[in-house]
Amino acid sequence: MTSPRRAPGGFPVVGIIGGGQLARMCQPPAVNLSLTLSILSESADAAAALVVPSAPVGSHLDVDDVLAFAKECDVVTFDHEHVPPEVLQALVDTGVPVHPKPEALVFAQDKLAMRERLTELGVPCPAWAAVRGEAELTAFGDVHGWPVVLKTPRGGYDGKGVRLVGSGPDAADWFAHGEVLLAEERVPFTRELAVLTARSPSGQAAVWPIVQTVQTDGICTEVLAPAPGLDPALAAQASQAALTLAGELDITGVFAVEIFEIAGAPGTAPSYVVNELAMRPHNSGHWTMDGSVTSQFEQHLRAVLDLPLGAVSPRATWTVMGNVLGGDYDELYPTYKHLLARDPGLKVHLYGKGVRPGRKIGHVNVYGEDLDDLRARARHAADYLEGTVTA
Incomplete structure (x- = not known):
């Protein structure tokens, strides 16, 4: 593999395994910080490549590819x-520093391991069980209700x-x-x-405002930052739970906790349960690229290098992120003239990915004072x- 060209001045090389859009969006802040990125890319035309x-092109499944790549990284x-254990x-x-560590990453890779550890730590979760066949599934559903x-x-x-x-047979x-x-x-x-959240190896941590995510057919299509009307007590509890998880699991880098808000009985506060964990820059944090003093991508680079973390305060009262899904066409560039003329405050981020219907190919951000x-x-x-829409 060709060695990455280091920036002058002793700045390190950050290696990212995987050539997707998250690695791609680390490049602008890396340039600003004078860091060198090196990407182990699945193909020469992957988004980050x-x-x-x-x-260099290589597989995250191949030990030799990964080790040859890591030799050139700090x-x-x-x-x-999805890198195997x-x-x-x-x-x-x-001996190359790896962030997050495999001992932490397993809780994002394996949902059963995640549920077991969160339950041990007393973090609110849905009722759950490991099931090995129709009989165990049926027993769970009969206790906790159907559907499951x-x-x-x-x-x-x-x-x-x-x-x-x-039902079990389903x-x-x-x-x-x-x-x-x-x-x-x-x-x-x-x-x-x-x-x-973001956490560095030395234990410094930061939490962005909690956001609301809107899902369509299982895909996040919109993020509202901060979450409108969020109960302050619930916000404090969820933020503290995320910080506790980051510390107890020894997570380093950017870390997302996806949660379900549950309405309380009349006169009582809402509650929550944790749905998923992600140990990387996350779709719910794309709003930070334009709506926060420090984006999640810059913060991730700071965190894995154990640099002081940046401020996470918002730039405006509201930021809205909209995911862009592919349509039945190939050319995206001609749309810019209309969009940028219609809305000069719009920030468009496309990922350089091939277009196909339903595929995430980018996102847009807008920020200001009027949420609607x-x-x-x-x-x-x-x-x-x-x-x-065409107009």
Whole structure:
């Protein structure tokens, strides 16, 4: 592999395993901090490889590829959570600092391990159980109610690896593979929230304002920062829980806790349960690129290098992020003239990914003082880029 070209002045090389959009969005703050990024990319035309000069092609599943890549890096982090445990261990054995550590990352890789550890720590979770067949699933559903949320412990994202089942036989095809599955009660939540934190190896931590995420067919399509009307006590509890998890699990880098808000009885405060964990820059934090003093991507680089963390205060009262999904067309650039002329305050972030219907290909941010107006502007821009509106 070709060695990355280091910036003059003794600045380090940050290696990122995975060439997706999260690695791509680390490049602008890396340039500003005079850091060198090197990306282990799955292909020469992956999203990050298009903008990062040092982007050797290799597989995160191949120990030799990963070790050869890490030799040229001062610290290694991740674009995704799918690096196998044996590859992670070989990486740690080289002595190159790895953030987050495999001992922490497992709780984002394995939902059963996550549920076990969160329960041990007293963090609110849905009722859950590991189920090995139809009989165990039926027993769980009969106690906690049907339908049941059934998940594969590893590999699911954006609604994949999750299904709602009304009986034990409904999951017969999944049990046919012999895998232990995670069964959870269906939570009657009022909305979905996300707590985004960052923590450095020396233990410094920061928490952005809690946001509301809006899901469409299992994909996050909108983020409202901060979450409108959030009970201050609930915000404090959830933020403290995220900080506790970061410390107890020894997480380093940016870390997202996805939670369900549950309405309280009349006259009582709402509560919450944790749904998922993610140990990397996260879709719920894309608003920070324009709406926060320090973006999640700059903060992640600071954290994995154990640099002092940046301020996480918002730039305006509200920021709205709208995810851009691909439509049935190939050319995106011609849409810019309309969008940028119509809304000079709009910030467009596209990922350099091939366009196909339903695929996340970018996002837009707008910030200001009128939440309804911001939501309408972000929705129009995302819809126009997708091709569902033409004016």
